[in-house]
Amino acid sequence: MDKQRIHTNPQHYSWLTDQLSPPSPLGSGLFQAFWVGGLICMLGQAISDIGVHLLDLNARDASTFASISLIFLTALLTGIGVFDKIGKYAGAGSFVPITGFANAMVSPALEFRREGLVLGVGAKLFTIAGPVLVYGVGASVIYGLIYALFIH
């Protein structure tokens, strides 16, 4: 049998695919990420200011207060099915603030609830956030070592 019936090679086909596949819209994507991400950061700053001026927190506690509030809001918005739409619109703009991490934890918890609390939620909770934690913690250990040995 004629093994190669279509007379084309993978290189040509790969080129053809690139020609016919529309790229992700870069300009509008950047703009959407910029304004939503900026808005989330402004909200965080506002919460932090409320902490300092109205709740008598010191700067460190106020920033923790802002992080916790944003995590709570994201978890709530994920739970009521709104955050995935924000993420779809704003991409990294909705992810780079701590909100993305909260969404990455809550969405598998919701999704895998039906497989049970142990093998579902327990085992799958970190499917998305896991790599971030592994390499985040790993990088901080390396940085900490360098800091302790050479800089401090």
Place this chain on the structure above:
Amino acid sequence: MAGMRIGMQTIALSTRPAICGNAAYAGKKEGEGPLGTEFDFVTQDELYHQDTFELAEKQLYLDAIRKAIRKGGAKPEEVQFLLGGDLLNQIITASFSARDLGIPFIGLYGACSTMAESLALGSMLLDGGHAEQVVCAASSHFCTAERQYRYPLEFGAQRPPTSQWTVTGAGATLLSTEPKAPVLANVTQVCMGRVVDLGITDANNMGAAMAPAAADTLLALFSDTRTMPEDYDLILTGDLGQIGHDLLMQLMREQRMPLPDEHYTDCGLLIYDRETQDVHAGGSGCGCSAVVLNAHILPRLQSGQLRRIIFMATGALMSLTSSQQGESIPGIAHAVVLESPAAGTLPLRPA
């Protein structure tokens, strides 16, 4: 006389097995699409009154099969084989449905090519005299496919423009040698596809991964049957989407067998309105070709609006593991030639 091989991949079915029952059960988004009014049933609830999405898909599958059998004037106990599959691991939708139905079951995995694969095998069973009545079915569900292949539903990920939207739906077709209901179409030829892989690794561009297999099967069918694209009122691929559609057109042009624009389309382009429904490159999934064929195409064959068509569903035969290990995506395409029972069948061009 029973079927006969023509050429390398095609089998001509001399008994012309009849399609006499069809059913398409679809989800809400599909119901809001251009074919919304043609489905037998549209569920507004993605859970379809079940506890899990997997059970919802199974129930859609089961209901579609029962409906197709009923529309074909038969009873489940008179059906000798159920041929079907779906996208989930270990094809649980199909096998759990078979458990409830009690029909001898041939489980198939052809990824999104399953509807054509099951029709082809079912027709050969009838043509070979091994059964008088078989039912073929395929399904997919957006929520079950997402969690198996991609991300949790509430995860806020962006999809690239080349990605496709998995259709929620189940389609079933009853084939019979002695139909008790009006015949919708006859299966006259089947062409089993080869696995073709031109090195696409991007799981977000399935159309591109499957288009070479579609071209391969089409070329085999045309060569084996000595026909040309113009001999068919419609060439319908399963779920290539916009990019796969364009690539197939381009590949066929390069092979000097161009597909006429007005006679070639894809189920993934028919099922949604790509402008308003936010599905990027179009629909995908086993259910895509299954519901479009059963709801939209078979009635047009019955009325004679379409006289002879190629229904070719395409599948991407990768798994999550193979994708993560960086393997390219093998594609497959199976084709069946369907002819209208109405008078005035399209004459074949003299070769």
